[in-house]
Amino acid sequence: MTTTQAAPLHMGKAAVRALGILALATGALESVVTPTLPLLRRELQMSHAEGALLSIVLLVTGALLTPVAGKLGDRYGGKQVLVRLMAVVCAGGLVSALAPNLPVLLLGQILQGAMVGALPLSFILVREHLPEGESKVAIGVVSGLFVGGTVAGTLSAGPVAEGLSRHWMFALPTLAVIGATVLVNRLMPHDPPRRSDGAGIDxxxxxxxxxxxxxxxxxxxxxxxxxxxxxxxxxxxxxxxxxxxxxxxxxxxxxxxxxDLRMLGCPEVWKSCVLTFMICVGTSVAVYLVPALFALSADAYGFGASATRIGLFLLPGAVAASLAGPLSGFGVRRFGSRAVVTAGVFIMAVGLLGLAAVHTEAWHLVVGKALIALANGLCVTAMVTSTATSVDRGDTGIATGLVLVTRVIGFAVGVQFSGAILTAGTPAGSDLPAESAFVAGFVLAGAVTVLSLLVVRTLSKGARI
Structure with a gap:
């Protein structure tokens, strides 16, 4: 293997902002399908099975391409691979926006799945061009903006689809991704290839x-x-x-x-993967169940909220999620990763178990969801930051890619688990799940979150800078 290492160029604040804007835009584009799935099923005449396929195809391709993108970024340079990857994402967004039927929309979502690889590539660039202390904060900012983008997409997709059309809910964030990609290409310093081993794709x-x-x-x-x-x-x-x-x-x-499965032999990496999976399972249960509770008829035990009202109810959670990344970056820098993750796990457990105990008023759900969103951002950002800074610079993309794949799988498991709980709790001949099904979902997610403390206790405290 021949390794080349050029003198690093310092990344300016404008370049970091460009990466943050790109993370925000891709997060928004990633999240538009889930809140509008009933509308898409109705307009495209999809069955439940086809709707399920549409809801997971981006996750599947994203989880697949993330480690590929991370490794290629480590080998050939983050900027070069990131720009090309985002070109695929932009093409996918435009295909989704113009899709006249389900097969074309599925193709667009497959192409959009490449966006999940953008985060580890961003981390490669940040570590390449910033000192370690500044890189931790920058990673937290980028991660937090991606989370904020997913929530913003969830909030805006319904009103845009209903007020304009389903085509515009894909087109608007795609245009933002195109603009952000142009900014990254112009403002980001070039990072030369750091690995040249002659090996092809596996x-x-x-x-x-x-x-x-x-x-x-x-x-x-x-x-x-x-x-x-x-x-x-x-x-x-x-x-x-x-x-x-x-x-x-x-x-x-x-x-x-x-x-490289040998990377899982590194304690910091496999512990981060396990914790990320458990935290994302708990988070996704709330993501699925809380809007469902808001939407249930007020004649039962729900609130009969429209899509617009649900978006307003979820706004505090969006703010909390956006702030969690930067807060986590500063927290890891000041107190170490273990302290931040411990605080996040405690907050999430309080939120989940609190929702199981009290959910009769709208503000109960608003506060609980905001706590869970904050906790998720704190934990996942701390895990990614800890992993990114605990391995060799050349392995950053591979290690963070493993953590982010785990995030996707954990989210998918939690969502499907929530759906199964509500299905099992729905009496025959009825469309209304029993209230006990929601309680059981929150309790089980809270239990998984509490159990994650067993892994948190084994973490190193992390460097303080």
């Missing part, structure tokens, strides 16, 4: 990872119906086990694996 590993993730998402999406069809469940689980086993074997033997 296509066998990539194919087996694709099969693993696709099968996993199918199991999660079809879980509520598979209980009545145990044979199909057994077949899917067997296929999932075969893909996962084959992928692990191939990656262990590959000379240049796309996902």
């Amino acid at each position: 296509w066998p590993g990539l194919g087996l990872l694709s099969g693993t993730l696709v099968t996993l998402m199918l199991v999660l999406a079809l879980a509520p119906d598979l209980a009545a069809r145990p044979l199909m469940l057994a077949v899917l689980l067997a296929v999932l086990a075969a893909f996962a086993t084959g992928w692990t074997a191939v990656e262990r033997r590959a000379a240049a694996p796309m996902v």
Whole structure:
């Protein structure tokens, strides 16, 4: 292997702002499908199975491409790969905006999935051009703006789709992504390739990872119906086990694996992955259940809120999520990562268990959701920051990519788990889930969050700068 290292160029504040704007725009584009899925199902005449496929296809492709993008960024330079990746995302956004039917929209979402790889590439650039103390804060800012973008997309997608059309809810954030990509290309210093080992893409590993993730998402999406069809469940689980086993074997033997599983041998990396998964499961349960509670009829135990009112109710959570990233970056810098994660886990447990206990007033849900959004941002940003700064600079993309893939999988598991809980809690012949189903979902998510403290206790305190 030949490694080249040029003298680093300092990244200016304008370049950091450009990365932040890009994170905000991609976060918004990522999140527009979930709150508008009923509208999309109605306009495109989709079945529930097709709707489930639409809701997870971006996650599948994103989880697949994240480690690929991270490794290519480590090998060839973050800016070069980031700009090309965002060109694919912009093409996907425009395809989604112009889609006349479901197959074309699915193609657009597949292309948009490349956006998930933007974060680890941003972290590569930040670490390449900033001192360690400043890089921690910058990573926190970028991560926080991405989270804020996802919430902003969730809030605005419904009103835009209803006031204009479903086409504009994809077009507007796509235009923002295009503008932000141009800014990054102009303002970001070039980072030369730092790895040149002559190895090509690990296509066998990539194919087996694709099969693993696709099968996993199918199991999660079809879980509520598979209980009545145990044979199909057994077949899917067997296929999932075969893909996962084959992928692990191939990656262990590959000379240049796309996902270096040896990285999981680093305690900071595997602990960050486990914690990120558990935290994102708890967060996604609230993301799914709280809007559902708002939307339920006021004649039952809900609030009968419209899409616009739900967006207003979720606004405090959006603000909290946007602030959590920078706060986490400063907290890690001042107190260490373990202290920040501990505080975040405690806040999230209070929010989830509090929602299980009291949810009869709208402000109960508003406060609980805001606490959970704040806690998620604190924990995930601290985990990513800790991981990014605990490995060699050349491994930043690979390590943070593993954590971000775990984030996607944890979110998907939590959402599908929530849907299964409500399905199981809905009496035959009724469309109204029992209130106990919501309580059970919040309690179980709170329990998972509390259990994560067992892993938090084993974390190192992290460097204070």
